[in-house]
Amino acid sequence: MAGDMQSARGTSRLYQGKGPWLLLPAWAVIGIFLLLPVCLIVVYSFLTKEFHGGVIPEPSLAAYDQFFFDRGIFGDDPPRIEWNYIEIYLLSFLQAGLATLFCLVIGLPSAWYIATRPIRLRQMLILVITVPYWVNLLIRTISLKFLIRDEGPMNAFLQWTGLLDHPLHLVNTSYAVQLGLFYSYLPFMVLPIFASAERFDIALSEASADLYSTKWQTFRLITLPTIWPGVVAGSILVFVPSLGAFLAPNLLGGAKTYMIGSLIDEQFKGAAGNWPFGAAAATILMSVVLVVLILNARSQIKLKGAG
Amino acid sequence: MNDQANAQIASSSTAAIQVLSAQKRFGQFTALDKVSLEIGAGEFFTLLGPSGCGKTTLLRLIAGFEDLTSGDILLYGATQAGLPPNRREINTVFQQYALFPLMSVVQNVEFGLLRKGIAKVEARRRALAALEMVHMGSFVDRSPVQLSGGQQQRVALARALAPEPKVLLLDEPLSALDLKLRQKVRLELTTLQRNTGITFIFVTHDQEEALTMSDRIAVMSHGRVQQVGTPEEIYEHPRNRFVADFIGETNLLAAEQLEGQGTQATVRVMGGRPFRVERSADLGVGASHVSIRPENLILTDAEEANISGTVSQHVYLGTDVQIAISAADGTEIMTRVQSGSASTLPAPGSTCHLKVREGRARLVDD
Numbered sequence A: 001m002a003g004d005m006q007s008a009r010g011t012s013r014l015y016q017g018k019g020p021w022l023l024l025p026a027w028a029v030i031g032i033f034l035l036l037p038v039c040l041i042v043v044y045s046f047l048t049k050e051f052h053g054g055v056i057p058e059p060s061l062a063a064y065d066q067f068f069f070d071r072g073i074f075g076d077d078p079p080r081i082e083w084n085y086i087e088i089y090l091l092s093f094l095q096a097g098l099a100t101l102f103c104l105v106i107g108l109p110s111a112w113y114i115a116t117r118p119i120r121l122r123q124m125l126i127l128v129i130t131v132p133y134w135v136n137l138l139i140r141t142i143s144l145k146f147l148i149r150d151e152g153p154m155n156a157f158l159q160w161t162g163l164l165d166h167p168l169h170l171v172n173t174s175y176a177v178q179l180g181l182f183y184s185y186l187p188f189m190v191l192p193i194f195a196s197a198e199r200f201d202i203a204l205s206e207a208s209a210d211l212y213s214t215k216w217q218t219f220r221l222i223t224l225p226t227i228w229p230g231v232v233a234g235s236i237l238v239f240v241p242s243l244g245a246f247l248a249p250n251l252l253g254g255a256k257t258y259m260i261g262s263l264i265d266e267q268f269k270g271a272a273g274n275w276p277f278g279a280a281a282a283t284i285l286m287s288v289v290l291v292v293l294i295l296n297a298r299s300q301i302k303l304k305g306a307g
Numbered sequence B: 001m002n003d004q005a006n007a008q009i010a011s012s013s014t015a016a017i018q019v020l021s022a023q024k025r026f027g028q029f030t031a032l033d034k035v036s037l038e039i040g041a042g043e044f045f046t047l048l049g050p051s052g053c054g055k056t057t058l059l060r061l062i063a064g065f066e067d068l069t070s071g072d073i074l075l076y077g078a079t080q081a082g083l084p085p086n087r088r089e090i091n092t093v094f095q096q097y098a099l100f101p102l103m104s105v106v107q108n109v110e111f112g113l114l115r116k117g118i119a120k121v122e123a124r125r126r127a128l129a130a131l132e133m134v135h136m137g138s139f140v141d142r143s144p145v146q147l148s149g150g151q152q153q154r155v156a157l158a159r160a161l162a163p164e165p166k167v168l169l170l171d172e173p174l175s176a177l178d179l180k181l182r183q184k185v186r187l188e189l190t191t192l193q194r195n196t197g198i199t200f201i202f203v204t205h206d207q208e209e210a211l212t213m214s215d216r217i218a219v220m221s222h223g224r225v226q227q228v229g230t231p232e233e234i235y236e237h238p239r240n241r242f243v244a245d246f247i248g249e250t251n252l253l254a255a256e257q258l259e260g261q262g263t264q265a266t267v268r269v270m271g272g273r274p275f276r277v278e279r280s281a282d283l284g285v286g287a288s289h290v291s292i293r294p295e296n297l298i299l300t301d302a303e304e305a306n307i308s309g310t311v312s313q314h315v316y317l318g319t320d321v322q323i324a325i326s327a328a329d330g331t332e333i334m335t336r337v338q339s340g341s342a343s344t345l346p347a348p349g350s351t352c353h354l355k356v357r358e359g360r361a362r363l364v365d366d
């Protein structure tokens, strides 16, 4: 086609990688340390439980059966749907979804603000965003617990100002878990949005205003489509780890707010564990996430095709 | 009564844009200093000046991207102070075009029409007509990133013209184009302006562009307007040293004013024979320089000489030969003669005498 040469504009062949072997090291690492263990998990989920942890190499669907069906205490009642685990999953999706939403609502304006500062300030603000990551997540989560517990500094301060007359019970509620997730993953929302917002040409906003757009129309029609890839990437980076998080629910949520991460975590611990069941729970989680990601990728491609 | 009188003033004045002692400061820096301009409806008006003189700043103030520090800007008599860009019936062709990269060419052009609340079908029809007008009718569905610089420039023009603004602002729209294309587009732009009747305010630092395209030019420097006039007025009757120097080539020489009345004066340069010069009636008292274009200095003999000096070099320019002469006090003077007369040129190092063409020198303000 005549347009072929022009469509290559800005992606000069000269600087494009010469071959797929540039990807080889990355593929090797992903293959050995990610795909292989994932395959192992899937295989384990179809094996038989060994009583002191571990598996017996004997094919079995018991783990999935346990996940989806309730057959009574002795296992010989007619099967009924087991809601326990499904509920944990739904609750986890809700928590992860809310965490993503909060991160988006707070992270998008922050990312936009940072991206529109002068270059020096921009670099400094981005550094500040990453500062919490200099401290390990476990320690951060524990210190968050110290901060918000009933006798902690936050409640002491709120009572001192007279805003509250008795402490706010946050620890061991789903609100604390929500706070923990939001706090843990906020930078994963800010950074990708920042990366796409930084490349946004402010002259486009001016052109839009010049052509009779209100501020809101400019945001919706010009700015948002440009930074959309960043928003999608950030949402995935927050949603997926939130779904499998176990530090925040374990440390901040206590026994009442159980999430998928905690459920799986427990199955691989000590004699009380059940490896095939944990593996099955993980496999189900991965399948659901995979389906969501594939649907998202397809809608992205469709958007591009139409636009 | 009073209202009626006001209405009459507003309707009888045909100024599309009035800039009333507009001032713009960025921190301590004054980018525009008490600029006043009146731009007529349907005029092709050019802001001309060197880099950094405040042209873009003035354009951005008119468009509404910046707020005035003081002063006012009126569009057909109505103040635009405090109005955001989307509430001003003024559109801009940006220097780098600023086309929306995620939209097709036609979506870019109909964008303004849709925001103005024009129905989809009608907006599409008018967008296509605007693209047809700039000869881009066959690129409707392309993405702007797949267009050449010249094509992008046309789309930007169509996008700004489609909503039929009262005033169109163009910030150096030709600077990204190569010379050949620039000359072609110049002609197209002036034709387009005449056919649409829309007031154009055009920014450039290229004097040739300004002289060939404009109805009137405002020459700016250091945030001030130095002179406003038709291309001919600006070229032939520069008011001050800056304008004389900036527009075309000229010799600016310190002169002794012997007598001066009305629009005529007699001056002497470097002790030579006195000669008559033009001056504007409102010239400042400090005026002490004459501007003489190279083509208005003629080689002559010693008796008739207004200025004398030593030839330092010849530069062959095609149809003309430029002769550089250094006067006794070291001042460099340029003159031009036609190349045909090359055999009679004074050799470098020889003494040479110059006469000022009658009535073609001007006394200018400092």
Ligand SMILES: Nc1ncnc2c1ncn2[C@@H]1O[C@H](COP(=O)(O)OP(=O)(O)OP(=O)(O)O)[C@@H](O)[C@H]1O
Pocket: B026, B029, B031, B049, B050, B051, B052, B053, B054, B055, B056, B057, B058, B205
């Ligand atoms: N946002 C700003 N902050 C500070 N100074 C500014 C700002 N915008 C412009 N200036 C200054 O104001 C002066 C005029 O700038 P302007 O862009 O209007 O010049 P210009 O005549 O358009 O020049 P050019 O031909 O190079 O485009 C310059 O000295 C510039 O540095």
Ligand SMILES: [Mg+2]
Pocket: B055, B056, B057, B171
């Ligand atoms: Mg400029």
